Amino acid sequence: MTTRTDSTAAAGAGTGGGTGTGAAADRPITLTATGGIDRAAHHRMNEAWLAAAWSHPTTRVFVVSGGQALVEDDGEGSTELVMMPSFDAPFTEAHRYFLGVDDEGVRYFALQKDSLPGRMDDIARPAGLREAGLLLSARDAELMAHAVGLENWQRTHRFCSRCGERTVIAAAGHLRRCPACGAEHYPRTDPAVIMLVTDEKDRALLGRQVHWPEGRFSTLAGFVEPGESLEAAVIREVAEEAGVTVGHVDYVASQPWPFPASLMLGFMARATSPEIHVDGDEIEEARWFSRDELREAFTTGEVRAPSGISIASRLVERWYGEPLPGPGAGPRPGG
Numbered sequence: 001m002t003t004r005t006d007s008t009a010a011a012g013a014g015t016g017g018g019t020g021t022g023a024a025a026d027r028p029i030t031l032t033a034t035g036g037i038d039r040a041a042h043h044r045m046n047e048a049w050l051a052a053a054w055s056h057p058t059t060r061v062f063v064v065s066g067g068q069a070l071v072e073d074d075g076e077g078s079t080e081l082v083m084m085p086s087f088d089a090p091f092t093e094a095h096r097y098f099l100g101v102d103d104e105g106v107r108y109f110a111l112q113k114d115s116l117p118g119r120m121d122d123i124a125r126p127a128g129l130r131e132a133g134l135l136l137s138a139r140d141a142e143l144m145a146h147a148v149g150l151e152n153w154q155r156t157h158r159f160c161s162r163c164g165e166r167t168v169i170a171a172a173g174h175l176r177r178c179p180a181c182g183a184e185h186y187p188r189t190d191p192a193v194i195m196l197v198t199d200e201k202d203r204a205l206l207g208r209q210v211h212w213p214e215g216r217f218s219t220l221a222g223f224v225e226p227g228e229s230l231e232a233a234v235i236r237e238v239a240e241e242a243g244v245t246v247g248h249v250d251y252v253a254s255q256p257w258p259f260p261a262s263l264m265l266g267f268m269a270r271a272t273s274p275e276i277h278v279d280g281d282e283i284e285e286a287r288w289f290s291r292d293e294l295r296e297a298f299t300t301g302e303v304r305a306p307s308g309i310s311i312a313s314r315l316v317e318r319w320y321g322e323p324l325p326g327p328g329a330g331p332r333p334g335g
């Protein structure tokens with residue numbers, strides 16, 4: 001079992017499964033669609049270019065703090081990151097991350113601060129990526145995921161893992177350098193597999209983690225171990241968590257999951273044996289659902305539809321064949 005307390009590999013709620021037919025299979029996965037930002041990594045070491053880009057009047061800056069940024073509704077049903085020109089940005093003592101350039105030449109920076117800036121109006125509100133990722137445009141979601149991932153890494157890698165000295169930020173937020181031993185430390189991304197398992201009857205395997213609220217089921221998931229292929233990780237995690245043997249494994253899509261540093265790699269997997277033996281440690285319960293059984297369970301409220309930002313819900317929809325009921329679906333209290 002590759003359980004970790006520092007990060008949530010099995011994040012969303014989901015089910016597992018099969019054929020990938022229907023419109024649901026074509027729905028974009030939040031944070032997966034490209035937002036049209038060129039990260040322009042070749043500029044990161046060029047301090048003169050960065051200084052000029054920072055002070056350019058069209059440059060846009062937002063503040064990230066503790067995984068949150070300010071967002072505001074535009075009054076027309078869309079939500080945007082609150083961005084400002086650099087001359088309005090609170091630069092003192094901040095870490096400055098260069099995030100990239102859009103196709104109109106606008107440069108984007110994030111500032112990591114100890115707190116989000118106050119605003120005179122009350123329109124802007126702080127939001128984390130789990131909420132904002134569902135509301136923001138693909139461009140803004142990509143910018144925020146990039147900034148939050150850098151912030152998470154910067155906060156926890158202030159000291160050299162080779163010699164213990166304090167490291168200094170470089171490459172516009174994408175590198176930390178050790179002045180004592182010269183080591184260069186780059187942001188980490190930890191691969192995690194997340195998979196919808198189906199059996200020969202095209203039922204989907206859903207599991208419940210021990211600490212989840214009642215009724216919440218999702219796809220199985222876990223971290224890839226050193227020296228392990230993604231396919232082997234899928235097979236191992238399903239065996240460890242649910243005792244189910246998996247044969248064929250198909251890659252579907254990936255999703256950045258900077259909570260704090262994961263990349264979720266989504267798979268469809270086919271079981272070769274339906275017997276379930278949950279580990280009881282990470283997974284408390286696992287069940288096979290036919291589509292009809294899952295639909296019934298959603299309707300009665302026995303199972304909560306996976307919702308939110310995670311790729312898990314898209315994997316379930318691929319198998320289920322239609323969008324899943326929203327989080328408010330199911331019987332109402334007293335109704």
Ligand SMILES: [Zn+2]
Nearest residue numbers: 160163178181
């Ligand atoms: Zn060092």
